[in-house]
Amino acid sequence: MTHDRPWLAQYPAGVPAEIDVDEFRSVPAVLEGAIANFRDRPAFSNMGKVMTYAEIDEASRQFAAYLLGELKLKRGDRVAIMMPNCLQYPIATFGVLRAGLTVVNVNPMYTVRELKHQMVDSGAVAILVLDNFGSTVEKSLAGTAIRHVITSGLGDLLGMKGAIVNFVLRHVKKMVPDYNIQGAVRFRDVLAMGKRHALPDVQIDPTDIAFLQYTGGTTGVAKGAMLTHRNMVANMQQASAWVDALATPGKEVIITALPLYHIFALTANGLVFMKFGAKNILITNPRDMPGFVKELKREPFTAITGVNTLFNGLLNTPGFEEVDFSSLRLTLGGGMAVQRSVAERWKKATGVTLVEAYGLTETAPAACINPMDLKDYNGSIGLPIPSTDACVKGEDGAMLPAGEVGELCIRGPQVMAGYWQRPDETARTIDAEGWLHTGDMAKMDEKGFFYIVDRKKDMILVSGFNVYPNEVEDVIAMMPGVLEVAAVGVPDERSGEVVKVFVVKKDPALTADQIKTHAREYLTGYKQPRQVEFRTELPKTNVGKILRRELKEEQPTPAS
Incomplete structure (x- = not known):
């Protein structure tokens, strides 16, 4: 190393300075280890339905065998998965990886424009989508490389209860817009067809790309971070070495409320806790806070990960104080800054320190984590983890x-x-x-x-999701009534920041409501401006570049 590493002296007892990145060749090798060690243990549970490691093994093999045997996909082909947290997600993800293919994670809330960009850019040849988002896929297919569409209802794997779930979503809550994709195949039929094919012995190299994980990076347009099997295994080894002292193999129950398509939950919950043989309780819609709290009351859990807004939301939901925290040992916050007030309230409510971590999509994601034996919130993102x-x-x-x-x-x-x-x-x-x-x-x-x-960047962070001002500005600038626009993040108690746009009008009749309505059509929820302010001019540099920073600095900061 080119410089001394003062953080090593602060490592909790038992945490190594280096990890063995070669213990597992690939992500499927980690899964296979968990299956061998914890076969009959519950692996994933959703809406009360539990699947064991053996069942995940079988279903993901069937999915992989379908992709290779039926669709004849070739090594390195990209398969998009557009799913919230449900049992289909881990089955499909592990299936794609076991087939030697690459997963392209897609935020189900994407608009047609956002989805199309990602499909064209990644060159994905197949997509798995939940019925709720089928119409978005239908409208974005033209001009992409997608040849195969697999669809599923949220309740499809939930047994008898599933039919009710699907009926309610479609007919009562009206959450499934009609769509018609020629040649689309149902997820359950895919698993059945997969049974007819033997899964060949697929050679996966550590340098093969496991995930194309889209992020704005340091600029506006979403780019795919190439996360190899080695990257993912390394981060899993680093994070599991860090939490090892707190985790008991075969006894962990982790709450997975952040979407698994987000790198934080994917690695921390999906991989690290799989290595420990944990039961992952998948929360499909954590925005329904009362429903979320009800889930938390079902059984004692040992670990939970989240972003500041999630912890804050739980603390402000009636009934949270009645949750049984007697088994909880680990609470990890990442994705956005953890606020001191939230960390202190969490400790008071649960008796467990909310430990802050820092990472990026580009680092798969963990780079720094606070010591797990931290007594109290310290405002730091922690120490670089082993081998980092x-x-x-x-x-x-x-x-x-x-x-x-x-x-x-x-x-x-x-x-x-x-x-x-x-x-x-x-x-x-x-x-x-x-x-x-x-x-x-x-x-x-x-x-x-x-x-x-x-x-350093002007990036706006809404509930742990990156919003790039360029993208918001491009969308608003499409309006004929807009002369100039600048987007900045302004502080918000609930989501850390929200998007605010400053607009110079071309059409004097233009209203804030018209701007918000227009944005709704082209931008997913968290990217939409919550505040609109009209100006006669915007501050600029001598070369005419709009100074977002100046606009941001004018905004009042909330009293701490």
Whole structure:
């Protein structure tokens, strides 16, 4: 290493400085280890229906055999999965990976425009979609490489109860818009067809791409971070070494409320806890807080991960205080900054410290985590995890000493292979020495704890999801009545930040409501502007670039 690693002295007892990244060749190898060790243990549960590791093994094999035997997909082909947390998600994901293919995770809330961009960019040849989002897929297919569509109702794997779930979603709640995709095949039929094919012995190399995980990175347009099997296994090994002292193999029950298509839940809940043989309780709609609290009351759980807004929401939901926290040992917060007030209330309500972690899609995701034996919230993102190097660099690229603010850079086996088909962006993000430049401004203290000071980018962080001002501005600028627009994040108690747009009118009659209605058509919920302010002009640099930062600084900050 090029510099000393002061954080190693702060590691909790038993946490190694380095992990064995070669223990597992691939993500399926981790799954197969869990199946061998915990065959009859519950693996995933959703809406009361439980599947064991053996059942996940069988169903994911059938899915893989269908992709290879029936669809004749070739090694490295991309398969998109557009699903919230439900039993179909792990079956399909592990199926795609076991077939030697690449998973393209898709946010089910995407609009047609967003989905189409991701499908065209990734070159996905197949997509699995929940009925609720089928009409979005139908409208976005033209011009993509997708040849195969697999559809499923949310209740399809829930047994007798499932028929009721599907009926209520379609006819009572009207949450399934009609769609008609020629040649689409049902998920249950896919599993049945998969049974007719033997799954060949698929050779997976550690350098094969496991996930194309889309992120805005440091600029507006969504790019696919190429996360290899080695990246994913490394991060799983790093995080499991970190939480090892708190986890008992075969005895863990983890609440998975963050979507598994998001890298945080995918690695932390999906892989780390699978290695421990945990039961993953999948929460399909955590936004329904009363329903979520009801789920939490069903059985004692040992671990929960989430973002600040999720913990805050739970603390403000009636009935949360009646949840049984006697088994809870681990609460991990990431995806966005954890607020001190939320961390302190969480500790008071549950008796367990809310431990903050830091990561990026590009680091699969964990880079820094606070010690698990942390007594109280400390405002830090923690220490670099095993086999991970972190430093703070100045504008000239030189490393800065402790206490000085610069750009946080990360290096380790979890750093992505690069951005899919974007060598220029990759070169801008990962330097010649292998340091990933995060775009976050940070400082390190003498002990090796890191603190995020500010974001270098103008990125807006809404409930842990990245919103890129360029994208919002492009959509608003499409309106004929708009002369100029700038989007910034403004503080919001519930979601950390919300999008606010400043607009200079071309048409004097233009209203804020018209802008919001237009945005709803082209942007998914969290990207839509919540506030609209009209201006006669926007602040600019001498070359005419709009100064978002100046607009942001004018906004009142909420009293802390």
